[in-house]
Amino acid sequence: MKERRTPTFSRWKVKGSLIKLVYFSTNSDDSSSSNDSLAASNGDRGSPVLEGKLHFAKFETQKINDCIDFIRSKQLRLTGSEQHGASGSAKCVIKATGGGAFKYADLFKEKLGISLDKADEMDCLVAGANFLLKAVHPEAFTYMGGQKEFVKIDHEDLYPYLLVNIGSGVSMIKVDGPGKFERVSGTNVGGGTFWGLGKLLTKCKNFDELLELSHQGNNRVIDMLVGDIYGGMDYTKIGLVSTAIACSFGKAISDNKELEDYKPEDISRSLLRMISNNIGQISYLNALRFGLKRIFFAGFFIRGHAYTMDTIAVAVHFWSKGEAKAMFLKHEGFLGALGSFMSYEKHGFEDLKVHQSVQQSPVGASLGGDKSHDPPNGDLNENQSIDCSVYLSQ
Ligand SMILES: Nc1ncnc2c1ncn2[C@@H]1O[C@H](COP(=O)(O)OP(=O)(O)O)[C@@H](O)[C@H]1O
Numbered sequence: 472m473k474e475r476r477t478p479t480f481s482r483w484k485v486k487g488s489l490i491k492l493v494y495f496s497t498n499s500d501d502s503s504s505s506n507d508s509l510a511a512s513n514g515d516r517g518s519p520v521l522e523g524k525l526h527f528a529k530f531e532t533q534k535i536n537d538c539i540d541f542i543r544s545k546q547l548r549l550t551g552s553e554q555h556g557a558s559g560s561a562k563c564v565i566k567a568t569g570g571g572a573f574k575y576a577d578l579f580k581e582k583l584g585i586s587l588d589k590a591d592e593m594d595c596l597v598a599g600a601n602f603l604l605k606a607v608h609p610e611a612f613t614y615m616g617g618q619k620e621f622v623k624i625d626h627e628d629l630y631p632y633l634l635v636n637i638g639s640g641v642s643m644i645k646v647d648g649p650g651k652f653e654r655v656s657g658t659n660v661g662g663g664t665f666w667g668l669g670k671l672l673t674k675c676k677n678f679d680e681l682l683e684l685s686h687q688g689n690n691r692v693i694d695m696l697v698g699d700i701y702g703g704m705d706y707t708k709i710g711l712v713s714t715a716i717a718c719s720f721g722k723a724i725s726d727n728k729e730l731e732d733y734k735p736e737d738i739s740r741s742l743l744r745m746i747s748n749n750i751g752q753i754s755y756l757n758a759l760r761f762g763l764k765r766i767f768f769a770g771f772f773i774r775g776h777a778y779t780m781d782t783i784a785v786a787v788h789f790w791s792k793g794e795a796k797a798m799f800l801k802h803e804g805f806l807g808a809l810g811s812f813m814s815y816e817k818h819g820f821e822d823l824k825v826h827q828s829v830q831q832s833p834v835g836a837s838l839g840g841d842k843s844h845d846p847p848n849g850d851l852n853e854n855q856s857i858d859c860s861v862y863l864s865q
Pocket residue numbers: 484487488489531569637638639640661662663664665666678679770771772773774804
């Protein structure tokens with residue numbers, strides 16, 4: 472497929488984290504036609520419509536030049552609406568949200584001649600989540616006992632829900648409808664904490680290495696379990712089995728060991744368990760606070776990693792006594808970027824309609840798809856595209 476100059480947007484984050492990019496390309500590979508006549512046809516609503524695909528890519532922020540090269544090579548920018556005269560401007564614009572939209576505005580202007588049009592981060596997260604939950608199937612899934620089960624979302628019964636976005640920090644948002652939400656809580660112990668502490672404690676050089684280590688580790692080497700405290704017994708009266716973690720990293724107090732004496736994989740696993748469990752617990756408490764039964768977890772901390780999802784799901788199940796359900800999203804890390812895309816509305820994009828098949832893009836379609844480092848159970852969702860139509864304002 473030949474990709475064309477298309478409406479696109481991206482989300483930039485500060486150093487050490489990720490840049491997420493979502494862009495649209497038209498289906499046709501007839502490079503001799505102009506984009507305008509080629510891509511636009513009339514939808515059944517009478518609006519001009521572009522048939523194509525949404526693509527997802529991510530780049531480590533430290534490799535921002537790769538991202539710039541990618542955007543340049545694909546000639547990504549807002550063109551669809553310009554050509555329909557909706558914006559009335561020939562200015563090159565891409566939508567951006569998050570801290571990077573401020574931090575990298577000058578760089579994008581200088582290197583690509585592109586202006587970053589900033590969109591509010593919480594608005595974008597919610598718009599992205601609502602879009603995915605309503606338009607894309609399969610998208611949401613539960614994870615229990617190593618089993619992933621996709622959930623069909625009833626559009627009439629979607630709201631209210633709790634959205635927990637685990638990025639560098641964690642935001643917890645009660646969503647009541649399209650554009651109707653409140654950020655009810657958050658925690659500063661999030662994905663950045665796992666990566667930052669993990670880096671210090673294990674000397675890992677990249678996030679995927681740290682995640683991979685956690686896969687092989689044993690947290691019981693460092694964590695103090697209920698059984699360690701009560702001579703191998705459960706504390707049945709308060710509902711704690713002997714294998715429950717009583718105190719993360721607790722064994723390090725009395726082990727008489729130095730950091731070097733612990734295996735990096737055990738440290739990584741304890742850390743991942745500690746942070747995931749804590750997020751699961753705070754999320755449940757907020758769900759309880761507002762009587763919410765469904766909690767959707769997103770953000771790139773998750774990375775489709777089995778152990779992370781299992782810990783979060785077990786925490787929610789345990790604390791809610793099975794009343795609340797943790798759900799995860801296939802496009803977990805792209806909510807903000809997707810929400811940015813939805814905000815092109817003001818530039819003449821009326822609607823985005825998804826065709827129900829999710830396709831695998833050819834390998835290499837995304838420079839950001841650093842496949843070699845993806846964790847064993849992770850979804851390679853940046854390599855997936857979604858067939859869709861973009862309706863343009865008349
Ligand atoms: N390749 C990666 N490099 C750095 N962090 C990663 C990577 N993959 C996943 N992460 C995790 O994702 C977190 C950032 O999540 P993200 O959804 O991108 O949030 P944000 O950019 O809004 O802070 C990091 O703190 C880290 O825990």
